Amino acid sequence: MKQIFFLLLVLSLSRIGSYGQSKSWEYLSQYPPGDIPKVFAPGIVSTKGLEHSSPTFSKDLKQFFWTTIQLPIDENKKTIYTCKYEKGQWTLPQIASFSGKYSDDSPFYYNNKIYFSTNRNQDELSDSLNALHWTLRPVSNVWFSEYINSEWTEPKLFARPIELKTMFAQVSFSNYGNIIFLGHLKKVSQQCGIFYIKKNDEGYSEPQALTESINSKAQDWTPFIAPDESYIIFSSTRNQNRDDYGDLYICFKNSDETWSNPIYMGDDINTPSQERFPSVSPDGKYLFFTRWTRENNQDVFWVDAEIINKLKKKNKY
16 A cells, blocks of 8 residues: 555656646645635645645745545554655655654644654553543653754653643644643533643743633634734634534634634635644745545645635724
8 A cells, every 4th residue: 555655646746847836846836726725735745545734834844744644544543744845856755754653643843843742652641541531541742853964853752831641732832932732621522622831931831721712612623823823723613503523713812812702714714524733834825724525535725824814804803
């Protein structure tokens, strides 16, 4: 299966210049999207596998990482893949040097490091949690790898800002070092919720669950925080009249540092299928997210990030 997978990648990359190629080398030289989301790098990033995270880019846009699960799911773990722009061209997608052995997920680039959720070293957490709800099990921790001398270092456990004996996953950093993440939260669907941790002189503050308007009784997860913390985007199943799978919502920061009520991101972004894993490129130009598709299970989509400004103006934030 793996040989076929990489053969398809080679064939796809060899065809990059033959259709809709952008004049820029950025974003795998893909022709940029407009107001309607489209599949990102079909056959290269968005494959016959299940893409389980949005891409995360280095600041210079010359490296990016994402998570893929080869099918069937029950036989394959989550693996982080990467592409790199060097010597005037993009490399073939390959398993990141720090991934492949364990189940690794949701990479996020911050301060020359890649942070990611992983199940490695599970036995270091309390065995007493094993029989509880999935968000209480030691299924996920955050590790990081640092880019030094053009290589990614052996991953290390991220020293948790606070003592979390339960799920600590899907981290997103702002430019201030503050963290938004997914953790265990009682009395909500799936017992998972979105938390915020602020960096301070002593280290980090205690994690604070975001307001009930964000952490609803539905499932709210896969959070992303803007570099300047002006907004957050996340996936939620709160609109049961539309679908049971999840749509993308955005909250803008008010002048008093509180968050606005979640705003539905519209029918161009959201469909009856599941949308999740949002992120915005470092240059602020594109919104990325995943969507379930009938043909390819779950692909990465991208769209002009101007949708964020339009929603802000429309809602007067």
